[in-house]
Amino acid sequence: MRDLGVGFGYLVKGQRWVARHGRSYGFGLLPGLITLVLYAATLVALAVWGEDAVGWATPFADHWSSPWQGLFRGFLTAVLFALALLLAVLTFTAVTLLIGQPFYENLSERVDADVSPDGTVPQSGLPLWRELWISARDSARILVRAALWGVLLFALGFLPFVGQTVVPVLGFLVTGFFLTEELAAVALQRRGVDLRSRLALLRARKTLVWGFGTPLGLAFLVPFVAVFLMPGAVAGATLLARDLLGEENADDESAPGADGRAHREGVTP
Numbered sequence: 070m071r072d073l074g075v076g077f078g079y080l081v082k083g084q085r086w087v088a089r090h091g092r093s094y095g096f097g098l099l100p101g102l103i104t105l106v107l108y109a110a111t112l113v114a115l116a117v118w119g120e121d122a123v124g125w126a127t128p129f130a131d132h133w134s135s136p137w138q139g140l141f142r143g144f145l146t147a148v149l150f151a152l153a154l155l156l157a158v159l160t161f162t163a164v165t166l167l168i169g170q171p172f173y174e175n176l177s178e179r180v181d182a183d184v185s186p187d188g189t190v191p192q193s194g195l196p197l198w199r200e201l202w203i204s205a206r207d208s209a210r211i212l213v214r215a216a217l218w219g220v221l222l223f224a225l226g227f228l229p230f231v232g233q234t235v236v237p238v239l240g241f242l243v244t245g246f247f248l249t250e251e252l253a254a255v256a257l258q259r260r261g262v263d264l265r266s267r268l269a270l271l272r273a274r275k276t277l278v279w280g281f282g283t284p285l286g287l288a289f290l291v292p293f294v295a296v297f298l299m300p301g302a303v304a305g306a307t308l309l310a311r312d313l314l315g316e317e318n319a320d321d322e323s324a325p326g327a328d329g330r331a332h333r334e335g336v337t338p
Contacts, residue, residue: 076280076309083305084298086180093176097300100169105296107164108157115153120146155219158244158286161295162251163208166303170201173303177255180307184318191260200258207254207264215247245282246271248289252282252306253313260314270313281309 087094115122123145130138166173181190193200222240226232250271257267271278285302289295311318 070276072274072277073280075312076277076282077284078280079305079309079312080281080285080302081305082308083180083303084301086183086304087176087301090179093179094300096172097169097176097303098296100165100172101296101299103168104161104165105293108161112150112153112157115150119149123149152219152223156216158289160212161289162248162299162302163212165295165299166251166255167201167205167208169299170204171197173255173300174200174259176300176303177259177307180304181256181311184308184311186317186319191256193259193261203258204254207258208251210264211247211250215243218243218247241283241286242279244286245279245284246275247282248286249278249282249306249309252302253310255303256307256310257313260310262314274313277309277312281305 087097120142123142127142127145130141133141178190182188195203222236222243225236225239228236250267253271254264254267257270262270285298288298308318
């Protein structure tokens with residue numbers, strides 16, 4: 070259970086790191102803001118035209134008597150919006166990371182330079198287009214896994230008592246796991262760790278992953294919070310990735326400044 074506290078500690082340390090590096094934090098906000106606007110526009114469109122879409126998809130209910138037609142289509146509209154909202158929560162990180170790959174890659178490199186005792190910054194050696202392709206491909210695979218879990222948990226939610234108690238807890242744990250995978254992938258992919266190996270690393274330290282990802286997933290449910298926490302979440306996930314791989318972290322407060330190390334390693338401040 071100690072790993073739960075360690076995981077949460079990395080989440081806090083990541084937010085503290087970006088608080089001390091205002092320029093990195095400012096650039097790290099841009100991808101989240103872009104993604105938020107895109108998702109908000111989609112959800113608003115769904116709220117406005119969702120009922121019409123459900124009506125078009127259920128022509129067999131056109132001749133149902135009142136109030137059954139309204140109740141049936143109203144229920145489907147609510148389910149559609151709820152699923153869209155869940156999908157938005159599950160995919161927000163992946164889409165934001167894809168849009169902000171260069172920003173978060175640079176931020177993760179700066180964290181590595183700051184906390185590594187010798188200032189070493191692992192590099193993938195791959196061109197940007199190749200990194201974007203790998204990130205998009207792996208995110209799609211994670212999305213499929215998350216969607217399967219979502220369907221299973223949605224079905225279990227109809228079970229008496231279990232659906233109202235155990236299933237929500239499992240839902241947050243699953244969300245926290247996949248959220249951590251997406252964030253840690255920035256640092257792990259740069260080290261040449263493929264998706265299968267990443268998942269094996271995370272499964273071996275599930276309590277560490279839950280300690281980091283579950284409270285972050287809960288925070289992401291609050292509107293706009295995800296945008297402001299994303300830069301610190303990437304920084305914290307880099308620290309967590311170093312822990313998973315057994316890499317030594319210098320003390321946060323006593324570590325030399327990132328600017329000097331970044332300069333030595335060729336990282337753009």
